Amino acid sequence: MSMYRRFRFVPLAFVSLAAMAGVALAEINSFTITDAELTAPGVVTVTGTITCPAGGSWFVSANVSQNTHGQAQGGTGVFGTCTGSQLTWTTEVTSFTAVPFKHGRAFVSAFAQACTFFCENETETANESL
Structure with missing residues (x-):
């Protein structure tokens, strides 16, 4: 029996043991984009x-894309500690192109990752008026 075959079920067994032992596995209970504004x-x-x-x-990680008077794009991230309660996150995004963000329609996307023993990811998108 090869080493690969012998150990291929170890990760599954480890996850099962962690769950039985009461180790909290990562879970994003809710994730939203509530607003995007030109501040x-x-x-x-x-x-x-x-x-x-x-x-x-x-x-x-929040990303903003706008195609008003040229292509403006930018992104940045923010992190924190989970509390079990709903938390508000805020981040400021500036364009990394030569075109700055202006008033008008913009596409906003955000990627979230929460980790305890394992990690879970979620993505949200929104069309916003800046």
């Missing part, structure tokens, strides 16, 4: 919420 010249503030089990950590 300063060329700066979009993106706000949302995340809920994940206490003791874990979370990361959100």
Whole structure:
């Protein structure tokens, strides 16, 4: 029997043992984009919420794309500690192209990852008026 065959079920067994032992596995209970607004010249503030089990950590990456008077695109991230309650996240996005964000329609996407013993990911998108 090869080493590969002998150990291929170890990860599944490990997950099962962790679940039986009461180890909290990562779970994103809720994740939203609640707002995106132009808060300063060329700066979009993106706000949302995340809920994940206490003791874990979370990361959100927000990206904004706008095709008004040229292509403006930018992204940034924010992270924190899960509390088991709904948390509000906020991040400021500036364009990494030569075109700044302006008033008008923009596409906003956000990627969330919450980790305790394992990690879970979610993505949200929204069309916003800046």
